[in-house]
Amino acid sequence: MLxxxxxxxxxxxxxxxxxxxxxxxxxxxDLKVSAGEVVAVVGSSGSGKSLLAHAVLGILPSxxxxxxxxxxxxxxxxxxxxAAMRGRRIALIPQSVSFLDPLMRVGAQVLRAAQLSGKNRHxxxxxxxxxxxxxxxxxxERWYPFQLSGGMARRTLVSMAVVGEAELILADExxxxxxxxxxQETLNHLRQLADExxxxxxxxxxIQAALQVADQIAVFYAxxxxxxxxxxxxxxxxxxxxxxxxxxxxxxxxxxxxxxxxGMQPSPQDLPQGCLFAPRCxxxxxxxxxxxxxxxAIAQNQVRCIHAQG
Amino acid sequence: xxKAERVSFRYSPNRPWILxxxxxxxxxxxxxxxxxxxxxxxxxxxxxxxxxxxxIGGKVELDGKPLPPKGYCPVQMIFQHPELAINxxxxxxxxxxxxxxxxxxxxxxxSLDLHWFERFPHELSNGELQRIAVARVLxxxxxxxxxxxxxxxxxxxxxxxxxxxLLDVAAQRQLGMLVISHDRPLLERVCTRIVDxxxxxxxx
Ligand code: SF4
Numbered sequence: 001m002l003x004x005x006x007x008x009x010x011x012x013x014x015x016x017x018x019x020x021x022x023x024x025x026x027x028x029x030d031l032k033v034s035a036g037e038v039v040a041v042v043g044s045s046g047s048g049k050s051l052l053a054h055a056v057l058g059i060l061p062s063x064x065x066x067x068x069x070x071x072x073x074x075x076x077x078x079x080x081x082x083a084a085m086r087g088r089r090i091a092l093i094p095q096s097v098s099f100l101d102p103l104m105r106v107g108a109q110v111l112r113a114a115q116l117s118g119k120n121r122h123x124x125x126x127x128x129x130x131x132x133x134x135x136x137x138x139x140x141e142r143w144y145p146f147q148l149s150g151g152m153a154r155r156t157l158v159s160m161a162v163v164g165e166a167e168l169i170l171a172d173e174x175x176x177x178x179x180x181x182x183x184q185e186t187l188n189h190l191r192q193l194a195d196e197x198x199x200x201x202x203x204x205x206x207i208q209a210a211l212q213v214a215d216q217i218a219v220f221y222a223x224x225x226x227x228x229x230x231x232x233x234x235x236x237x238x239x240x241x242x243x244x245x246x247x248x249x250x251x252x253x254x255x256x257x258x259x260x261x262x263g264m265q266p267s268p269q270d271l272p273q274g275c276l277f278a279p280r281c282x283x284x285x286x287x288x289x290x291x292x293x294x295x296x297a298i299a300q301n302q303v304r305c306i307h308a309q310g
Numbered sequence: 311x312x313k314a315e316r317v318s319f320r321y322s323p324n325r326p327w328i329l330x331x332x333x334x335x336x337x338x339x340x341x342x343x344x345x346x347x348x349x350x351x352x353x354x355x356x357x358x359x360x361x362x363x364x365x366i367g368g369k370v371e372l373d374g375k376p377l378p379p380k381g382y383c384p385v386q387m388i389f390q391h392p393e394l395a396i397n398x399x400x401x402x403x404x405x406x407x408x409x410x411x412x413x414x415x416x417x418x419x420x421s422l423d424l425h426w427f428e429r430f431p432h433e434l435s436n437g438e439l440q441r442i443a444v445a446r447v448l449x450x451x452x453x454x455x456x457x458x459x460x461x462x463x464x465x466x467x468x469x470x471x472x473x474x475x476l477l478d479v480a481a482q483r484q485l486g487m488l489v490i491s492h493d494r495p496l497l498e499r500v501c502t503r504i505v506d507x508x509x510x511x512x513x514x
Contacts, residue, residue, distance in 0.1 A: 044465035260470035
């Protein structure tokens with residue numbers, strides 16, 4: 001359904017004294033999502049994961065420079081196609097409830113989303129149906145966003161994304177600091193959407209949340225996907241994980257060994273040569289810094305490491 | 311010992327009680343986990359214990375005396391959102407050195423990058439800011455720490471890094487800690503005992 005090939009995003013900016021700096025928050029990223037599947041993109045917060053969703057939707061700021069290709073159902077996405085699909089075929093569940101218009105009644109906002117998605121004639125019915133589906137009481141139609149509880153606000157955002165016939169749902173950190181019940185509910189909604197044969201991309205810093213609903217987990221490090229593995233590989237001592245960073249991430253969970261890997265991710269302004277993980281990798285050799293490793297298929301995983309073995 | 315004795319709190323007389331007669335004490339070197347869903351008063355309790363909020367009923371005492379009304383408070387708090395706890399108009403260096411000079415070994419353990427020091431908070435990620443917040447509260451005058459969902463927004467590796475540093479310093483200095491979280495495996499990993507908020511709040 002969705003295939004992202006070697007996506008890189010650069011930003012040019014002028015720092016103090018007209019010194020020009022280039023930021024590269026996304027580097028050679030690859031990702032594939034099929035209908036019926038939840039693919040979680042897991043990485044630390046503020047690391048540029050959201051830019052992936054923005055790139056697919058075609059809503060990056062104008063100073064962003066993009067390389068690589070994004071394919072949707074066998075078609076290369078161009079800015080025109082993206083504009084035509086945004087909100088119709090491809091929808092975003094945003095991170096923040098600040099996405100809601102504070103001055104517009106909730107029902108009207110969902111209705112507008114339905115109209116934008118092309119359901120002109122049946123939009124009122126679609127809005128009612130989606131309220132029912134997500135257990136938003138009828139009176140909520142007349143409320144303003146500030147009157148919603150945290151859980152209702154999340155359900156409103158999900159409603160707006162799926163009130164049309166979007167086939168691909170991009171959920172950008174949909175569970176930031178919420179009550180555990182609301183987190184659970186939001187994750188369940190994503191699972192149901194995939195079970196209805198939509199494709200779902202869950203972008204999150206929370207690997208535990210990802211493990212609960214995803215089919216595949218793409219591990220995001222320093223702007224790229226270092227490994228894409230089936231969720232079942234994240235078990236035991238992580239024997240099914242093939243990239244050294246993924247293994248370290250798994251070990252660092254409190255229910256596992258809670259041993260962190262020292263150091264920090266490189267800054268997008270100052271990326272290392274060759275493998276982006278090399279400065280922290282216990283297995284790095286001279287070859288690792290020669291060029292950027294490409295994704296290789298090993299067993300059921302996709303791994304960006306020249307020394308990985310199945 | 312840091313002790314909350316039957317503390318109660320609400321924001322005004324016509325608002326519901328958020329805390330009612332809750333008691334808890336923490337001894338030096340003890341790390342108490344406070345477990346339960348968010349939005350149920352745990353954060354309010356943390357703020358009362360740190361002296362940010364005055365309880366309406368009951369009292370908070372540090373070694374048998376009220377918390378000092380001015381000067382450095384030996385009970386410090388770390389929040390879920392470091393961007394709200396650091397003055398946005400100060401450089402990172404100023405925010406960090408405001409109170410004391412953290413030793414180089416601490417800066418290194420937290421992987422703090424010296425380049426950050428001339429930047430402003432909005433130029434750093436949450437993970438980077440939270441490292442600064444941890445360095446700040448490890449002032450040698452701190453004796454009790456309240457960590458309120460401190461690593462909820464961070465990735466697992468950064469979470470483990472920050473906790474490793476905190477646990478080391480807490481053991482060296484016999485700091486007492488209250489760890490507020492909805493993450494049970496995390497509490498089991500870092501705490502010496504766990505209090506289940508829902509059960510305690512009902513029985514008191
Ligand atoms: S390519 Fe080399 S440095 Fe990169 S992850 Fe593999 S072993 Fe480590």
